[in-house]
Every structure is written in C-alpha cells, then in structure tokens.
Amino acid sequence: MTNPMTKPIQKRALATRDKLLTAAKYLISKESFEALRVEDVVRAAGVAKGTFFAHFKDKDALMEQIIGARMADLIAETADAQTPKDIREMVERLLPLIHFMTSERYVFDVIIRHSGAAAISDIGPIATQFDEQIALFARWAREAPYRPDIAPELVGEGISAFFIQAIALNFCALNSRQALESRLESYLDAWLCPK
Amino acid sequence: MTNPMTKPIQKRALATRDKLLTAAKYLISKESFEALRVEDVVRAAGVAKGTFFAHFKDKDALMEQIIGARMADLIAETADAQTPKDIREMVERLLPLIHFMTSERYVFDVIIRHSGAAAISDIGPIATQFDEQIALFARWAREAPYRPDIAPELVGEGISAFFIQAIALNFCALNSRQALESRLESYLDAWLCPK
DNA sequence: CTATGAAAATGACCGTGGTCAATTTAGTCT
DNA sequence: AGACTAAATTGACCACGGTCATTTTCATAG
Numbered sequence: 001m002t003n004p005m006t007k008p009i010q011k012r013a014l015a016t017r018d019k020l021l022t023a024a025k026y027l028i029s030k031e032s033f034e035a036l037r038v039e040d041v042v043r044a045a046g047v048a049k050g051t052f053f054a055h056f057k058d059k060d061a062l063m064e065q066i067i068g069a070r071m072a073d074l075i076a077e078t079a080d081a082q083t084p085k086d087i088r089e090m091v092e093r094l095l096p097l098i099h100f101m102t103s104e105r106y107v108f109d110v111i112i113r114h115s116g117a118a119a120i121s122d123i124g125p126i127a128t129q130f131d132e133q134i135a136l137f138a139r140w141a142r143e144a145p146y147r148p149d150i151a152p153e154l155v156g157e158g159i160s161a162f163f164i165q166a167i168a169l170n171f172c173a174l175n176s177r178q179a180l181e182s183r184l185e186s187y188l189d190a191w192l193c194p195k
Numbered sequence: 196m197t198n199p200m201t202k203p204i205q206k207r208a209l210a211t212r213d214k215l216l217t218a219a220k221y222l223i224s225k226e227s228f229e230a231l232r233v234e235d236v237v238r239a240a241g242v243a244k245g246t247f248f249a250h251f252k253d254k255d256a257l258m259e260q261i262i263g264a265r266m267a268d269l270i271a272e273t274a275d276a277q278t279p280k281d282i283r284e285m286v287e288r289l290l291p292l293i294h295f296m297t298s299e300r301y302v303f304d305v306i307i308r309h310s311g312a313a314a315i316s317d318i319g320p321i322a323t324q325f326d327e328q329i330a331l332f333a334r335w336a337r338e339a340p341y342r343p344d345i346a347p348e349l350v351g352e353g354i355s356a357f358f359i360q361a362i363a364l365n366f367c368a369l370n371s372r373q374a375l376e377s378r379l380e381s382y383l384d385a386w387l388c389p390k
Numbered sequence: 391c392t393a394t395g396a397a398a399a400t401g402a403c404c405g406t407g408g409t410c411a412a413t414t415t416a417g418t419c420t
Numbered sequence: 421a422g423a424c425t426a427a428a429t430t431g432a433c434c435a436c437g438g439t440c441a442t443t444t445t446c447a448t449a450g
Contacts, residue, residue, distance in 0.1 A: 203447080205445090205446065205447080207445080207446075232435090232436070232437090233436075233437060233438085234435095234436070234437090244437090244438085245438090245439075245440080247438095248437090248438060248439075253437075253438070254436095254437065254438090
C-alpha cells in the first residue's frame with residue numbers, strides 16, 4: 001500500500017458513486033427533484049438498490065449532495081461579481097439563488113432541513129453553503145459599509161434570515177415573484193439602513 | 196334538514212375524527228411526534244386505515260392540526276402576559292414556544308414546512324399561528340416603541356425571521372440552549388435597537 | 391315500516407424508501 | 421498462480437404511507 005493512512009476505497013466504488021450521481025442528475029433534469037425515485041436512479045445507473053444505500057445514507061443525502069453542489073456554483077458566481085453598491089443591486093445579485101431555491105417547493109424544504117448542520121462531525125454541503133453565503137453577505141456589509149454599529153458577521157446572519165423569510169412567504173400562493181423581490185428589498189432596507 | 200346551507204356531516208364522523216385525534220395525541224405523549232405511525236393511530240382509535248385518510252389528507256395534515264393547536268395555546272399564553280419591557284424579557288416570553296419548537300427536530304420541520312401558507316384558500320393552523328405571532332410581535336414593537344422608523348408589522352416580521360433563524364442554527368450540535376437564547380438576544384438587539 | 395341515496399367506514403392492495411444476510415470481486419501475501 | 425481478507429455489490433424482503441372499489445350505516449321521504 002502506497003499510503004498506510006489512506007483507508008482503502010476501491011476505484012470501482014468511486015465509479016459506482018459517480019454513476020449514481022450522474023444518473024440522478026440526468027433524471028432530475030428530465031423531470032424534477034420531487035419526482036426522483038431511487039428505483040429509477042439505480043435502474044439508470046445499472047446497479048442494485050442496496051448499492052445506492054451503501055453510497056448514500058438515504059435519499060435525502062443524495063439530494064443534499066446535488067442541491068448543495070448547485071448552490072455552491074450559484075454562490076461562487078454571486079461572489080465573483082462586484083460588491084453590490086446598493087440594496088436594489090444586492091437583491092439583483094441574489095436572483096439566481098432565489099430562482100433555484102424557489103424552483104420547487106421540495107428543493108426549498110431540503111435546503112431548510114439541512115441549513116443548520118445536523119451534527120458538528122457531519123456538516124453537509126448545504127450547511128457549508130449557508131456558511132459561505134453568510135460570509136459573503138458579511139463581506140458586502142463590510143465593504144459598503146452597512147450597520148457599522150454591529151459585527152459584519154451578524155449583519156450577514158441577518159441578511160440570511162431575511163432571505164429565508166422572504167422565500168418562505170413566497171410559497172404562499174398570493175405572493176408572486178415580484179412580491180418576493182420587493183419584500184426582500186424592504187426587509188434589507190430596514191435591516192441595513194435604520195433611520 | 197334544519198339548515199339547507201349546512202353540508203350534512205353526521206355526528207358519527209365528528210366522533211371518529213375526535214377518536215383519531217385523541218388516539219394520536221395519546222401516542223405522541225407516550226412516545227414522540229417522530230415515532231407516530233398511522234397504523235398505530237387507527238388501531239388505538241379502533242377504526243380502519245382508510246378512515247384515517249377520509250378525515251385527514253395525509254399524515255402531515257394530522258400533525259399540522261396537533262402542532263398548530265399546541266402553538267395556539269402557547270402563543271395565547273404569551274399574548275396574555277404583559278408586554279416585555281426589554282429585549283431580555285422578550286426572549287424570556289418566547290421560551291415556552293422555543294421549548295416546544297426545539298423539542299424535536301421533526302416538529303420544527305413540520306412547522307417550517309407549513310409556516311408559509313400553501314395556498315390562499317387553504318391556510319392551515321400553523322400558518323395562522325405565524326400570523327398571530329407576527330401580530331403579537333408587532334404589538335410589542337408598537338408599545339415599546341422599537342424602530343419608530345418602520346411599520347410595526349415589518350418589525351414583527353423581522354422578529355419572526357430572527358426567531359426562526361436562531362432556532363434553526365440551534366439544531367447544529369455545538370449550539371446549546373444557552374447559545375440559542377443569547378444569539379436570539381443579540382439578533383433582536385441589533386434589529387430593534389440600531390445605534 | 392320500508393325504500394332510497396348519500397355519507398361514512400372498510401381492508402386488501404400498491405408504491406416507494408430502506409435493510410441485511412449472502413455472494414461476488416479486488417487487492418495482497420506467500 | 422492460489423489462498424485469503426475485506427470491500428463492494430446484490431436482490432429478496434420489510435415498513436409504512438396512501439388508494440379505492442366495495443360494503444355498511446345513517447337520515448329522510450313516502
């Protein structure tokens with residue numbers, strides 16, 4: 001063995017895991033997150049059902065990987081863009097992320113369920129992305145600067161809280177996308193620019 | 196028929212519904228919300244499985260009724276008490292509600308999932324309780340008064356958002372109850388008393 | 391009282407997530 | 421190469437939420 005400290009994982013296993021992820025992503029793109037069935041995934045991947053659960057604790061864990069990865073992309077893009085110069089622009093920056101998080105009720109539920117890490121030893125990709133998100137918001141707050149009276153980290157947590165709240169209320173049928181944006185804008189205005 | 200506008204619901208049906216609710220509450224008190232099984236409920240209630248689903252759209256709908264009712268009690272108690280005179284006292288008032296909402300991960304998930312009404316025509320008990328909660332917070336804000344620069348309703352929505360955020364982060368293993376309270380306190384301080 | 395139609399209740403059945411003892415395969419030692 | 425061990429895979433099986441055609445019960449009319 002080249003490295004005695006490495007726990008032995010055969011490349012066959014990595015390939016299988018990859019087949020499962022690829023099959024799942026394909027099926028999701030064809031249908032939706034909500035409609036994904038484990039049996040369909042294993043059939044498309046050409047493996048037995050038990051194999052799925054040898055690679056993912058449960059269906060939710062697969063979802064967390066895929067949704068977390070997509071959030072990571074969106075947040076990275078958002079972070080690459082210039083720091084928003086006002087609140088309207090800040091909301092604009094968040095639109096891609098909002099679009100994904102509201103694309104399906106199911107997606108939002110999975111995200112919320114994993115937003116607080118389940119256990120310290122087991123911080124999943126979605127919880128990680130929330131940390132990233134808060135850090136990004138904190139950076140925005142530091143550069144503007146909004147709310148110099150409190151720590152940028154705290155400002156970031158507040159933005160995150162209002163971000164979630166705005167999206168959650170959006171799933172009420174009478175609230176449209178437009179309502180979401182303007183609501184988020186007034187939340188952030190009240191949070192970031194108290195008179 | 197005494198009242199031609201009343202859709203006929205036999206009292207037998209109301210009794211059955213009551214048996215189901217009573218059985219469910221009993222089983223929950225013996226075990227937990229998470230451990231509740233529909234089959235156990237119908238066995239305890241002495242009815243067939245199909246009957247359950249004639250009375251509740253799905254298991255979630257039953258949970259919403261029971262959890263919503265308990266929230267209503269807690270919020271009513273909270274509303275009866277005097278308006279908190281500072282933020283520390285405000286957090287103190289919220290402790291019973293926090294205690295229930297953090298009693299089980301499953302309970303919090305159900306609450307979040309129903310906090311934004313699913314459809315305007317179908318506002319469930321939990322969504323109703325959130326409205327009540329926000330209205331109560333708005334009353335507190337109006338009486339103090341906190342944040343005279345913005346509408347009390349908006350202040351209430353903010354308190355609600357931070358309330359949720361504090362609880363969600365609490366499910367991270369390294370954050371204890373004490374951490375929850377002090378975190379909520381600093382959130383509310385930053386929200387209600389900007390310098 | 392009996393007939394009738396609608397409300398309520400029934401339970402066999404199904405879909406889907408998840409388990410696990412048994413089997414196959416990959417890497418290693420002699 | 422053959423033997424040996426542990427990782428990886430398999431698929432029959434189970435648990436549990438949810439469905440629906442059929443049956444039972446109730447209320448009312450004649």
